[in-house]
Amino acid sequence: MKNTKVYKSDFFSQNLYFIVVFAGLLSLMSCAASKTETWQWEKIEAKGEPTARHEAGMVAYKNKILLMGGRRINPTDVFDTENKIWTAKASTPIEIHHFQPVVVDDAVYIIGGMTGQWPNETPLDRVVVYYPEKDEYVYSHEIPEHRRRGGAGVVAHNGKIYVVGGITKGHMNGYQPWFDVYDPKTGEWKVLPDAPGSRDHFHAAVASNKLYAFAGRKTSKKTGQDMALTNTYGNVYDFEKNEWLKVTDDLAIPTQRAGNAAFVWKNEVIVGGGESIAHEVAHNEVQAYNIKTKTWRNWPSMIQGRHGTGYVIVDDYVYMAAGSGNRGGGPELTTIERLKLPSETDESVAVASTNFTEIRKQWHTVELNFEGPKTSEDAADNPFLNYLLQVEFKNEETNYTIRGFYAADGNASESSADQGNIWSVRFTPEELGDWTYSAVLYHQDNIALKNDVATAEKISISNATGGFKVVASDKEGVDFRAHGRLVASNGYYKFTGSDKYWMKVGANSPENLLGYVDFDDTYRMEASNEEGEASTTNEIHSYPLHLKDWKTGDPTWKDGKGKALIGALNYLASTGMNSVYFLTMNILGDGKDVWPYAKPDEFNRFDVSKLEQWEIVFRHMQSKGLLLHIVLQETENETLLDGGDTGPLRQLYLNELMARFGHHLALNWNLGEENGPAHWSPLGQNDAQRKAMAKFIKESDAYNHPVLLHTHAQDPLRSDILDSIVGYKYVDGLSLQQEERTETSEVIERWKKKSEAAGNEWLITMDEIGKWYQGAVLDSEDPTHDSLRKYVLWGTLLSGGAGVEWYFGAKHPHNDLNSEDWRERNRLWQITNHARVFFEEYLPFWQMKPEHSLVNIEEAYCFREKGEVYALFLPDTKEATINLLEEEGEFQVHWFDPVNGGELQLGSVTTLSAGAVRELGVPPTTKGTKHDDWVCLLKKI
Template sequence: MKMIHSVFKKIGIMKQSFHLQYILLVIIGFVLLQSCEDNWKWETVTAKGTPTARHEAGLVAFKDKILLIGGRRINPTDEFDTKTNTWTAKSPTPIELHHFQPVVVGDAVYLIGAMTGKWPNEKPLDKVIIYYPDEDRYEYSHTIPKDRRRGGAGAVYYNNKIYLVGGITNGHVDGYKPWFDVYDPKTGEWFVLPDAPDARDHFQAAVANNKLYAFAGRRTSKKTDQDMALTSSHGNVYNFESNKWEAVTENLRITTERAGNSAFAWNNEIVIGGGESLAHEIAHSEVEAYNSKTRTWRNWPSLNQGRHGSGFAIVGEYVYTASGSGNRGGGPELTTIERLKLPTDLGDKSDEFVDLTPVYKQWHTVTLSFEGPQTSEKAADNPFLNYRLDVVFKHAETQDTIRGFYAADGNASETGADKGNIWKVRFSPSLKGDWSYSADLYHKDSIALKGNLKQAESIAISNKEGRFSVIESDKDGLDFRANGILEASKGYFRFRDSKKYWMKGGANSPENLLAYIDFDDTYRLKTSNKDGEASTTEEIHAYPNHLKDWKEGDPTWKNEKGKSLIGALNYLASKGMNAVYFLTMNILGDGKDVWPYTDSETFDRFDVSKLAQWEIVFKHMQSKGIMLHVVLQETENETMLDGGDTGPLRQLYYRELIARYGHHLGLIWNLGEENGSAPWSLIAQNDRQRKDMAKFLKETDPYKHPVLLHTHSEDPHRSVILDSILGFKYLDGLSLQQSEREHAGEIVETWKSKAKAVNQDWLITMDEIGLWHTAALPDDKDPNHNTLRRYALWGTLLSGGAGVEWYFGAKHPHNDLTSEDWRQRDRLWELTNYATGFFQDHLPYWEMEPEHKLINSKDAYCFRKKGDIYAIYIAAPGRHTINLKETEGMFTLQWFDPLQGGELQNGTVEKVIGGGITALGGPKSKNKQDWVCLIKKINDKK
């Protein structure tokens, strides 16, 4: 300050106003600061010798040396002596190693979370590799668990352990992960920790003040031609003291999005430098620092040479970087080395606004908790009936009102609590951008059922209003959170946002999937041995044979309960299945072992802990791409609530399910199994009651999930019911049951045609194929499921069906109620996956219609988009022809094997011409089996 005043005196302004002095003080201060910044910059080091040019390598400080390890190809280990500025070549890596962040532990450098091999199909390492610099020696160490191997991950050393976060499992193709693990370098023990909030790869992590920071990176997806497009916008923070990931907030938004960056911690700052992105071809030179105390960003001096695929290394009072690629992608590979003198300040001086707005992701569930009055499941003042939580979510383009629910202590899945003061809401935002919400808790007798809130009491709650932002989803593949909500469109399933179509294939049994021993208060009311249904014992499901399918990192509850059911769903997903049918209430029904209530006789009180445990399973199903086929009742209990009306008990039941589970993206509401009257089920709902149910579900569900009706298996019982509901706008289609499999395709086509006649595109899936006592037998009884494959699978799909589910029958082991092991039908899942995969990969099936008469065989099905594409199933070899009089031009002809799947194969005829009847020839294979022929129009445009 004395220096500044002397400057004022020299230029003759000491007598000027204080205000002017202040302005000049600011200006001069800025000039002095700018002068300091000009002097703080990276310098390119003049070195003796040069390292091997490389990128995607590891750079790390070891004592007073800098080690450059790995990179594309097998390279020598280059050592830089910071005292003499000399490069020396050491031993090469034992294999090609790249995309890793090296970690120093004692006298060794650990290489973990790395890849090997060529772009884009690199493979992750199966073992930890250790380099001993003093001995110039590499060795293989502990095996990395098979299900946790990945490359491009961030690695840090903290409290004698190595922590690995993020990474990608399948080179640059796909498989980016939010995984988080801890590895003990002494013992080799490996533990899976909770996933990070965001998936990312191609980045580096750092630790400051007992927290791990993961900034930058991307979600590499060559599979979708998004190699560099999906850069991560926000960082993640793991608190080692609380052992939890902190909530993602706007202050964690990185200033410059990039991947392939370097990172290190200095004082209170996490420094991010270099990298690559689509912003420009030249690699990033920006260096930016996030202060872990002030939670703000500031700029550090930019690199002289932008680079990615390298690292930072601190030796003495300098940070160094070397090597890398000067442009995005593979080159030019650099040999230069730079250094920057490290600042002595802590970077803590900031008056910036810290934006703590929560950040969520598109289509991911936003769960908000509110503290309200203390109550319980059994309170005289019923919390399910006499309280109502409404939450209004607003976006510039839309507004959604979502009903909340009573959640006891807010953690009932773990505590089993039946009391507490927490209400929750679950919401899946479909739009990116800024959102706000406002919540109101109302109290009045039966307010949960009534629309008029004017006379209700408004109850004070916490967290009543708030804001959050929504960014792009970080999920990929089959996870519904990568695609959005499923709807019914043109007689098929389609993702509402992306407009992609989706074909269903899955399990219809066991229908009492949720009668599971690890769910709270779940048991069988009584055993049964009736004609027409499966026999039961006192035992409910335990799924012991699927315990081995549970994977580290998968969810559990109450000290590792739930593993076998989660494992069973893992297995089914691994076979390519994407749907499971299950009852949520079978009181009076076949199993008598599933209900959402606190007991089987009280229909206005819900078991909060059980339903919270169901949610854990449902959430996992959605992450695996498995649709929730929610069947609301059985034929035996369809009049149990309100005599079949949509009265107070049924409304409350539906509202609870919608509030707790409606946020899931892949979900069907099924009005009930075998709904309606039949000779064996005379006490049943009538046409008005069916329509009231469908209308209530459609109008109450804010997500408008498809509503289907499960049918009887034969006409006229089926047609009497369906004819009366044709044209009803609140019903999206049928969950079809058919007793004789030979007529499966015919029945699908019949009801689709009837619906079209009244201007409806009914979505029809074949969900229960008979005969009722045998249905889909285990593989050892029916190895290739010949008639199911022919009639129920290909016959259904090639007749316009939107998918299939397999019913297990009632009168043999592993049946519809007692099945414990989905592997009993391993082959059936494979055959189903071949068929649904063929439709997804090769057909615009939503634009196609059945026209079986085009083929000269009664043992064939034909599905076609007129004049463009024809898919033909032929049951047996023969001289088959197709009538192409309806079109002209040249077509290619290939064959698909429904028994083995795989690629399309050329046959004895490779091209056909439209305008007449033409022979199909056949596959070159000599196997006498069924085949699928694909005929596609050759586009004449050059």
């Protein structure tokens, strides 16, 4: 459903059900306010005090607290919680610090710690055991030399001790993802699979048969990054499955820090204290991750920020003592404080209250999972047709109703599950502040296709209501989460978050990008060698040459699958490209290897695990600044669903894609490749069907993503279709195909003017340059790409185009269907990136119009904001002039090299006076590749 604004004056005209829910939340809010006012840490006035220390260990033994180790050799201080007395006991046999102690039976085990002086500490070579009843330290088993490290997370589980992470070379370097299990009875040491990420200076915790490792850092004094490399994401190990789980966005800790402590209470893993480069004072924030809802909330902050110590639970309280009050080595503390632990009632009230202490980030995906009825992809009661999950998200003035989807077991990308009881929703909040959500799962025959849910059955689901607070995004650079959502605005792309305009450049091939060997149930239905399209074999994409571009920390699925495709996208993003064009269904089309369905001949059941694996790739693309150019169909299959109508099968297809992927910030919905009938594919959609499809998407997409139409390559076939749709409010623009590259500028300018005159200025991107069999060939065939650079790249952008993508043709190596290596066109990406940088750094291009006639050179282009700036592409600069008769004042003259890029340069003429036709002078002498074309920039002084 469409995003709508809800203001206070008409709030209570909304659906009665949600009014009741909201009233209930207000009631809980009131209860929570009175209860949480007194929920705070208290300082304990004790008899005596412990030895001041940090990088120490704390552990509970029976009803007492043991404070152990730390810098220097210190006594073991014991705190009697009942009588509030500190007592000094035996000292450690050597200096021991940077460890997380654990209790097994009647002993405290110290493992994964360090000894020695900063910054070249050494790991312990033996397990040290303390027996509280005897007040005695002893050395136990030797730690294997190749697994020694300090600053590790350590937990006891089922009588064994697990060690994760740590660092091998003190504070210099050597942080590790290692994971081991030690049997304290036998001394057996077993190496387990590495964690997804390296970390040190943290505490681990066990909850519900899973190990949780949050926060910490990768300490690297050797590179001057002692505290800078804090970990964003946590890692989770499932003891039952014996595997590390996929790293998901919900595992991102709200406050990054190291030297933190951790403990578990009921359904939450709580992380508190720590140090970071954020501020000198140690962290006092305490944040809790709910392992059921996979959300974060704040617990009360501690009175004293501290790091290098631990949490212990005794009776109904959690305690913390000692540690360092600032980042680094001091001041070392002797105080102790405690917090009353919430009961089941307290916990539920605190989570449901509109204190909204579950922290989310603006423009980051909020993914919520709900436990509902168990079913399967092939169940007789079709979960895709007969169930409808709707989740309403509200903040003060905004209301979104977002469609959810069936998610099998909630981990299908890893498990390949086709059954389970998890239903999910993905939402991207744009507003800061407090949000509530309310979810309803409806059940009725074909309810997924109905707008009226009044008579449908409501199915009970877990976690149906809740709230969260949205804070500012912490992303930067090209990551779209740093800028907001891309929408169509006045013929260009614009970020809703920053109001910044954006120029699209990228890859149009391979169109069957998702026909990839590592996706579940992906294969080629049949090879093809038909005239008019690229030839295929039975082999699908594996992108082996891009495997080297995958980086540690990048996503994978199913024990390392996906690396080559992720690597390919890394490479493309590294060249400055920001868009990738791909089909989500090519049944009957050229590649015959991409579809979202469980079976390619059954169009009402979807492959959950495959789509979850697509989602992993899409999220990575967004983090790398790559727009998802989603092409919904090919010309050969336009009538495959409902004969071309937007009937039940097409609606279901579109709804599933929008529910699963519509939350992404940078996304185009492309109505279809070469949309409309042609002599080689006469069964195309007609005008009414095309309009109905566009209208359905626009009215169903909560986020108003641009809807584009991919065109035919020639007139009058192309213009016959476009004349019927120009001005139609549900189509935002054209994904242009153009056969003759020399005509690119004229075609774009013509349709820009027509759409503007019709009252809906189109966003036009030049996405498929012809001829069909050639396109953009390899660098080895065309090292400078002269005609593409002159007529297509600069001709498009200086004529009002919103971007370009490069199509690889059908009859050259690495073509539109079989391309495996984007490096084969590395020079083309470089040349394209030069143009993008020029436009984004030097031009207010969204305010400019083409006026090519102002330049006297044939095949030159002129783009101007009258009275302010002119950008000229000159294929030849000899005797070039610019008509400034309409202008006044002085203009500064700079030159830009379209082949080699770089900074603006000065030529023989540095300023021009307006009011006449002026010569532009001679551009600077270029080094390297010889070329005649230059870009001239005039800016009003």
